Amino acid sequence: MDILKQISDWAIPFMIVSIPLYAIIRFKAPVYEHFVEGAKEGFDVAVKIIPYLVGMLVAIGMFRASGAMDMMTSALKPVLDKVGFPSEIVPLALMRPLSGSGSLAIMSDLVKTYGPDSLIAKIAATIMGSTETTFYVIAVYFGSVGIKKFRHSIPSGLLADLVGIIASVVICYWIFG
Amino acid sequence: MLNYIWMGLILISVIFGAINGKMAEVGQAAIDYAKTGVDIALGLIGVMALWIGVMRIAEKAGLVTAISKIIHPIMKKLFPSIPGDSPALGSIVVNLSANMLGLNNAATPLGLKAMEELNKLNGMKERASNAMCMFLALNTSSVQLIPATSIAILVAAGATSPTDIVITSLLATICSTITAIIVVKIFESFSSEKTAGEPA
DSSP, X not given: OHHHHHHHHHHHHHHHHXXXXXXXXXXXXXXXXXXXXXXXXXXXXXHHTHHHHHHHHHHHHHHHHTTHHHHHHHXXXXXXXXXXXXXXXXXXXXXXXXXXXXXXXXXXXXXXXXXXXSHHHXXXXXXXXXXXXXXXXXXXXXXXXXXXXXXXXHHHHHHXXXXXXXXXXXXXXXXXX | OHHHHHHHHHHHHHHXXXXXXXXXXXXXXXXXXXXXXXXXXXXXXXXXXHHHHHHHHHHHTTHHHHHHHHHXXXXXXXXXXXXXXXXXXXXXHHHHHHHHTTOHHHXXXXXXXXXXXXXXXXXXXXXXXXXXXXXXXXXXXXOOSOOHHHHHHHHHTTOSOGGGHHHHHHHHHHHHHHHHHHHHHHHHHHOOOOBTTSOO
């Protein structure tokens, strides 16, 4: 774990120093000029994704505020109790593909409610660590290059999330349960 | 598809907002999150400029293409439509590596860069290519070596062994990544696509 953290700490400074260093030693490249030229593009990309971000986030924000999540959870609870899936996890599972900040808030809440060493907290942390905000990523990534037909990317992403969530529960039961 | 999901989310929000008597909150959320969208994008400008700048140096020095060539034998099964000398594979690898290391700030700019490269190879400009769908599937289910955020929350709450979840996250993420690859490949086999160069 320490090694992983070290790699993670070193990665950014390493990339920022080694890439220009290689370019300058190998080709005497005008590294600063290349950097600035690329950086200009960064601004355009950030501005270009604004409409997609706003569109997605407004819908997600309204959904969060409406209380629909709580009602869906209570509707799903009897079914999930039957198969042994912890229903405490459901709001997190529903929020995870939609919103990073939303799912983080739910996870923090689960950790606080059930204690940081509880099985629920570990399942929640595992879900957060193994899945992504699929809708956000798809909307922003496709938006940035003007793709309108997403084809199978949404069903594939959601199915992968679902498997990730079920796997998190099963694996945590198996290792910690 | 996103049209229906978007409409569905808004419709559900208004219906449940009405049932729960939370219409004021729903309205306020629409306004607040519109602002959040801009805040996020503006906050990205700096890191975006940084990473696209660094990547430009790497590109000009031929590093991205070099990574592409090294990784091509392994990745060509996943991305059969990407030629070995395209910088696209290199960009994809850099993005996925950033994801693996939990470098979230770097991952988005690098991912958008990869999308740009993939779009250059895309024969139908407004339609996602197979390679794009595969890339997004790998990205959204990506193998994370360091679930930094999760660990940080457990540490803050005083967990006795917060790094326990590294192994469970890794196992779970392997399951979801394998699923993603299989599902995308199955979908691909049902639909044809044109690549750049062919008439659209």
